[in-house]
Amino acid sequence: MDNTLPVLHFERNRVREWNDSLLLRKIALWLFFAIGFALLPFLFAWTATSLGDTLSPIGAMIEQGSVYLIIVPLLGDIIGRVLMKRDKDVLDLFTFVVCLVLAILSTFEFGILTELSHAHRTANPGAVWNHSIWYLLSTALLGVAVILKKAD
Amino acid sequence: MDIWFDARSGLIFLSAVTIFVGSLAARLNSQRKPAPVLAPKPAPEPARSLARRPRNDNDD
Numbered sequence: 001m002d003n004t005l006p007v008l009h010f011e012r013n014r015v016r017e018w019n020d021s022l023l024l025r026k027i028a029l030w031l032f033f034a035i036g037f038a039l040l041p042f043l044f045a046w047t048a049t050s051l052g053d054t055l056s057p058i059g060a061m062i063e064q065g066s067v068y069l070i071i072v073p074l075l076g077d078i079i080g081r082v083l084m085k086r087d088k089d090v091l092d093l094f095t096f097v098v099c100l101v102l103a104i105l106s107t108f109e110f111g112i113l114t115e116l117s118h119a120h121r122t123a124n125p126g127a128v129w130n131h132s133i134w135y136l137l138s139t140a141l142l143g144v145a146v147i148l149k150k151a152d
Numbered sequence: 153m154d155i156w157f158d159a160r161s162g163l164i165f166l167s168a169v170t171i172f173v174g175s176l177a178a179r180l181n182s183q184r185k186p187a188p189v190l191a192p193k194p195a196p197e198p199a200r201s202l203a204r205r206p207r208n209d210n211d212d
Contacts, residue, residue, distance in 0.1 A: 130158060141169060141171070148175040
């Protein structure tokens with residue numbers, strides 16, 4: 001009986017360290033396999049610049065709204081993680097609302113861009129760049145926040 | 153390429169930053185709680201007195 005207490009303390013610390021490393025692994029996994037893999041088409045577009053006579057394909061992709069297409073399934077993943085939590089609080093509700101608003105905005109702006117391109121009209125490329133970059137950063141932050149919040 | 157955010161993207165980004173900071177604070181706060189004691193501390197064993205020592209025939 002006397003020997004069990006230090007062992008219990010040791011095991012508790014080991015469990016805590018394991019949970020912390022597991023959390024970092026989950027965040028790294030999400031950043032690499034969700035965000036990184038979603039951005040793979042941009043990597044291939046970047047490699048295409050050295051192969052052919054293309055005029056900044058990454059810029060063209062972003063101005064056509066490809067980042068909006070990437071963001072929406074990532075937000076779906078985040079919303080699913082929020083909804084799967086057993087005990088939800090106000091912060092989870094706020095996260096859900098922000099993700100939903102961001103998904104609706106991205107879909108709406110992609111629809112507008114597609115409609116403009118079909119009508120042979122041009123959108124403001126600066127605004128599309130602006131929204132794409134900040135929406136993507138917000139999505140990455142939201143994903144990391146949801147994984148942080150889901151304490152195991 | 154214009155990366156300075158306008159009101160809409162700025163609001164979304166600030167909301168995301170708020171959620172991130174709140175989640176980080178909640179995570180750190182949950183780690184500060186003391187761990188529950190799983191086993192009670194055993195009482196010290198009383199010193200064995202000579203009077204309660206079992207009698208041995210070889211004592212004499």
